[in-house]
Amino acid sequence: MNxxxxxxxxxxxxxxxxxGLLLLAVLVVTAVNPTxxxxxxxxxxxxxxAPAAIVACGLTLVIVTREIDISVGSLMGLLAAVMxxxxxxxxxxxxxxxGIALTLVLGAAVGFLNGVLVVFGRxxxxxxxxxxxxxxxxxxxxxxxxxxxxxxPPALRFFGTGTMLEIPVSLWVAAVxxxxxxALARKTxxxxxxxxxxxxxxxxxxxxxxxxxxxxxxxxxxxxxTAVATxxxxxxxxxxxxxxxxxxxxxxxxxxxxxxxxxSGGTGTIVGSLLGVLLLGTVRTFLIFLRLGEMSTYxxxxxxxxxxxxxxxxxxxxxxxxxxxx
Amino acid sequence: MSKMEGTILSDEQHAFGEFKxxxxxxxxxxxxxxxxxxxxxxxxxxxxxxxxxxxTHVWELALLALPMTLIIITGxxxxxxxxxxxxxxxxxxxxxxxxxxxxxGAVFALLTGIAAGAINGMFVVWVRVHPLIVxxxxxxxxxxxxxxxxxxxxxxxxxxxxxVVGRGHVAGVPIPGAIFAAAALWAAIVLGRTAFGRSVYxxxxxxxxxxxxxxAVSRIKLWLYAMSGAAAGLAAVLFVARRNTAxxxxxxxxxxxxxxxxxxxxxxxxxxxGRIVGTLLGVLLIHETREFVSWRWDKDExxxxxxxxxxxxxxxxxxxFLRRETE
Numbered sequence: 189m190n191x192x193x194x195x196x197x198x199x200x201x202x203x204x205x206x207x208g209l210l211l212l213a214v215l216v217v218t219a220v221n222p223t224x225x226x227x228x229x230x231x232x233x234x235x236x237x238a239p240a241a242i243v244a245c246g247l248t249l250v251i252v253t254r255e256i257d258i259s260v261g262s263l264m265g266l267l268a269a270v271m272x273x274x275x276x277x278x279x280x281x282x283x284x285x286x287g288i289a290l291t292l293v294l295g296a297a298v299g300f301l302n303g304v305l306v307v308f309g310r311x312x313x314x315x316x317x318x319x320x321x322x323x324x325x326x327x328x329x330x331x332x333x334x335x336x337x338x339x340x341p342p343a344l345r346f347f348g349t350g351t352m353l354e355i356p357v358s359l360w361v362a363a364v365x366x367x368x369x370x371a372l373a374r375k376t377x378x379x380x381x382x383x384x385x386x387x388x389x390x391x392x393x394x395x396x397x398x399x400x401x402x403x404x405x406x407x408x409x410x411x412x413x414t415a416v417a418t419x420x421x422x423x424x425x426x427x428x429x430x431x432x433x434x435x436x437x438x439x440x441x442x443x444x445x446x447x448x449x450x451x452s453g454g455t456g457t458i459v460g461s462l463l464g465v466l467l468l469g470t471v472r473t474f475l476i477f478l479r480l481g482e483m484s485t486y487x488x489x490x491x492x493x494x495x496x497x498x499x500x501x502x503x504x505x506x507x508x509x510x511x512x513x514x
Numbered sequence: 515m516s517k518m519e520g521t522i523l524s525d526e527q528h529a530f531g532e533f534k535x536x537x538x539x540x541x542x543x544x545x546x547x548x549x550x551x552x553x554x555x556x557x558x559x560x561x562x563x564x565x566x567x568x569x570t571h572v573w574e575l576a577l578l579a580l581p582m583t584l585i586i587i588t589g590x591x592x593x594x595x596x597x598x599x600x601x602x603x604x605x606x607x608x609x610x611x612x613x614x615x616x617x618x619g620a621v622f623a624l625l626t627g628i629a630a631g632a633i634n635g636m637f638v639v640w641v642r643v644h645p646l647i648v649x650x651x652x653x654x655x656x657x658x659x660x661x662x663x664x665x666x667x668x669x670x671x672x673x674x675x676x677x678v679v680g681r682g683h684v685a686g687v688p689i690p691g692a693i694f695a696a697a698a699l700w701a702a703i704v705l706g707r708t709a710f711g712r713s714v715y716x717x718x719x720x721x722x723x724x725x726x727x728x729x730a731v732s733r734i735k736l737w738l739y740a741m742s743g744a745a746a747g748l749a750a751v752l753f754v755a756r757r758n759t760a761x762x763x764x765x766x767x768x769x770x771x772x773x774x775x776x777x778x779x780x781x782x783x784x785x786x787x788g789r790i791v792g793t794l795l796g797v798l799l800i801h802e803t804r805e806f807v808s809w810r811w812d813k814d815e816x817x818x819x820x821x822x823x824x825x826x827x828x829x830x831x832x833x834x835f836l837r838r839e840t841e
Contacts, residue, residue, distance in 0.1 A: 256646065310833040311826060312783055314591065314646055315773075319826035322770050326818025438654050451647050486666065490658025496651035500643045 201506070202448035206463040213470045221477045231356065237469040238362040239264075239421030243440050244447075244461040245369035246410030251444055252386040253403055254453030255306060255313040259320035260414045260440060263298055264433035265328045267291050267418040272337035272428035275344050284343040292415045298324070299411015303404040321437065329430045337428040348423025358420035365416060370458050382406060387454030435489065442492045443468055446499040468492070537780035541795040545802065552806045559809055566688075568809075570681075570756060572801040573690035574599070574749035574765075576794070578772045579779075580701045581742040583793045585645075586776055587705075588717040588735060589785030590638065592742045593649040596768035597656035598630045600761075602750035604660045607669030607760025616676040616755075624747040630656055631743020635736035645739075653769070660762040668761040672754065680756025690752045697745075702790040710734070718785030767818075774825040775800045783829055800824075 217224045224230075243260055250257050274280045275287035282290075298320070305316045350357045373379040384392045385402045393399055422432060447464030449456025475488060553560040578595050585592050602623040609619035630652070637648040682689045705711040716724035717731055725731045746765075754760045779796030781788025800821065807817050 258650070305826060305830070309826075309830045311829045315777070315783055315829045316826055318593075318770060318773070319822040319824075321822070322767065322825075323819045323822030326815040326820075326822065329815035329818070330813070435654075438650070441650065445647065451644050486658055486661035488658070489654045490656075490662060493651040493653070493655025493658060496647065497637065497655070500637070500647060500651075501641055504641045504643070 202503075203457065203460045203463060205502070206447055206460060206467060210463055210467045210470065213467060213474065217470060217474045217477060220474070224473065224477065231359075233469050233473055235356050235358050235424070236472075237465050238356075238358040239417035240436070240440050240443060240469070241362050241462055241465045242365045242413050242417040242420070243410065243436075244443050244465055245365055245458055246406065246413040247440050248444050248447075248449050248456050248458050248461045249369075249373065249382050249406045250313075250410050251441075251449050251451060252382055252453055252456050253406055254386050254389070255403060255407070256441070256451075257299075257302060257313065257317045257407065257410050258437045258441065259298075259302065259317040259324060260410065261433040261436035261438070262321045262324035262328065263295065263411060263414045264418050264422070264436055265430065266298075266324045266331070267295055267415050268422040268428050268432045269328045269331045269337075269430065270294055271344070271418060271422065272340060273331065275341055276337050276339050277341065278339055279337070284341055287344070288347075288419055291419060292412060295415025295418070296408050296412040299408040299414070300404065302411065303407030306407065307400045307403050325430075325434075332428075332430040334430075338426065340423065340426070340428070345423050345426075347420050348425070358424070361416065361420050365413065366458065366462065373458055378402070378405065383454060385453075438489070438492055439468065442496050445496050450503065451500075468495070471495075535791070538789070538792050538795055541779065541792065541799060545795060545799050548799065548802055548806070552802070552810075556810060559806060564809075568801075568805045569691070570688065571805070572797065573688075573694050574753050575768065575771050575775065575801065576694050576797045577697060577745050577749045577752070578742070578768065579775050579793050579797050580697055580790065581738060581745050582772050582776050583701070583779070583781055583788055583790060584705060584714050585738050585742060586773075586781050586783060587714050587785055587788045588738065589721070590645040590735065590738070591649065591773070591783075592631075592634065592645065592739065593769045593773075594630070594634060594652040594656055595742060595746050595772055596765035597653045597660065598627055598743050598746035599750045599753070599765035599768060600660040600763065601630060601656045602627045602747040603754050603760045603764045604664040604762055606750060606754050608664060610672060610760075611669055616672055620676075620679075620751045623750050624744060627743040627745070627747025627750070628740050629743065631740040631746070632736065634743065635739030638739060639732045639736050657762070657766075664760075664762045666762050668759050670759040672758050677755050677758055680752050680754070690756070693748070693752070698790060698794065705790055714738075715786060718787070770821060770825065771800055771804075774821055774828065777825065777832065778828040780832075782832060 214224070243264075247257060247260065271287055271291045272279075274282045274290055275284050280287075302313070302316055302320060305311050306313045309316075347357050347361075352360060373382065381392070381397050381402045382405075384395070384397055385399050389399060422428060425432075443464035444456070444461045445451065445464075446467065447456070447460030447462070449461060471491060472488060475491075549560060558564060578599075582592060582595065605626045606616065606619045606623040609622050610616050614622075634645070634648055634652055637643050637652075638645045641648075679689055684692055687695075705714065713724065713729045713731075713734055716727070716729055717734065721731060750764065753764060775796040776788070776793050777783055777796070778799055779788070779792030779794070781792060803820060803824070804817050807820055808814065
């Protein structure tokens with residue numbers, strides 16, 4: 189083991205575990221349907237995973253600081269509606285660049301609002317984001333007025349469906365986000381602060397670290413990344429409607445928790461969350477391949493829930509074994 | 515020991531003089547203000563006929579709010595109540611379809627609820643996972659199960675004899691209302707007058723201290739989550755009886771209403787304080803707000819915004835006043 193701390197060793201072990209599960213899942217799916225490993229299919233799975241991967245980078249850091257954000261799905265819905273309304277020629281008809289810029293700003297602003305309520309309002313993040321989850325969904329429905337937006341300009345759809353050098357734009361964007369997030373988490377003082385605040389808030393405060401600014405940052409970042417995910421994810425569809433993003437927060441939280449980030453804060457890596465995203469993406473494809481039809485969507489949610497429970501059970505067992513050496 | 519006794523009452527005693535029910539008084543005033551505004555905007559809303567009709571919607575919410583109050587007092591939370599309700603409803607519907615009497619089906623539904631709640635409790639107590647994560651997971655798991663085993667088909671056609679549970683009256687009082695009144699009374703007595711209730715407050719105030727004082731923390735918590743499941747089962751039975759339909763999307767978003775009602779009612783999300791009376795007022799406020807918004811603007815989306823904002827604002831205000839009292 190490379191790490192000298194218990195937490196470090198656990199984290200390492202956990203990531204290998206998720207990687208193992210992922211490989212197992214890929215093997216099973218390929219056995220059932222060999223076309224899974226075809227290049228085109230792999231690319232499709234990765235493109236579908238991109239939005240979750242992008243948001244997971246931010247959400248991992250939020251959970252590391254001992255907070256949570258379950259409003260990302262509703263925020264995505266709202267941002268999708270806003271993006272559609274701004275760029276659709278039948279409505280505001282703004283240039284795509286302006287529409288995207290405004291969407292990014294709005295995402296960051298909502299994330300910032302969440303942070304303000306948590307940090308300054310001292311409202312627990314579960315309450316803030318639970319309220320936001322509902323209020324934003326309602327706002328989205330009011331904005332959409334029960335209609336669909338179907339005339340998205342091609343320049344906008346490029347982000348979801350276009351390619352650069354044969355690789356989909358969404359994967360480029362995801363890669364950039366992932367690399368930057370990993371660098372942030374491991375190499376910068378801000379990253380260190382994030383883990384310190386989550387690992388031992390009292391010590392962090394005594395050491396003079398600004399817990400408030402750190403938490404404000406991670407919430408704003410998550411809002412911003414949700415906007416990024418909206419731009420590359422929602423544009424894969426040809427229709428924008430008010431149900432977009434429902435259940436997305438559960439998916440991302442599942443990926444993060446399964447990937448080894450502990451709800452009690454202080455530990456968790458972006459790599460782990462990414463493995464979690466890939467694992468869940470593979471499971472979803474598996475369900476589709478089983479040709480269950482509609483059933484796959486019903487059981488998908490149940491499976492996500494079961495995954496979280498299994499992940500925390502595993503954590504518990506691992507921790508007990510660690511504690512067995514007094 | 516005296517510290518524990520003190521904490522139950524001292525907050526209210528030191529702030530604003532000796533009156534213990536300030537929060538409830540403010541709530542009552544808000545409720546009156548809301549009803550007055552509603553009445554001014556549309557007098558028909560306040561008529562007895564309309565109010566009794568609308569009251570049929572509230573019993574499930576009210577029932578679920580009772581165990582939720584106790585759970586939140588212990589510092590926990592249960593996000594899965596809506597999903598548990600759906601699962602129980604589906605069990606009831608499917609067993610009726612299989613030819614089993616709806617009364618027996620109702621018992622099955624109740625048992626399902628207790629089991630589902632107990633699973634929540636076991637993960638919280640034995641696996642030591644934060645109730646937030648557990649119930650977030652079971653929220654998905656139970657909802658998914660309900661959808662999966664029912665294939666999202668609605669099941670209806672329940673006999674009149676069964677529907678009377680949801681729609682009937684006894685001595686002028688709606689049956690679900692009577693059931694709720696009994697449950698509320700029981701909950702209030704347990705919370706306010708028994709050792710069990712004192713233990714609940716103790717756990718919320720300082721779980722470690724409670725544990726070392728001999729409070730059966732694990733058993734109590736397990737029981738509370740199982741009770742929440744039982745309430746979900748009961749609510750499911752009432753709902754299916756009233757609406758004559760069992761479907762997997764029942765209770766979607768219910769957890770938000772319940773938690774908002776409880777928190778609005780003065781129960782601190784951090785645990786350690788809260789009263790059934792407050793919860794009742796919170797339920798009434800949520801109910802009247804919802805019904806008025808639906809009545810006046812006929813748009814469910816507005817309700818989402820209002821209730822979501824209400825949740826955040828109520829905890830915000832709570833946290834501001836809490837700070838003032840403890841400083």
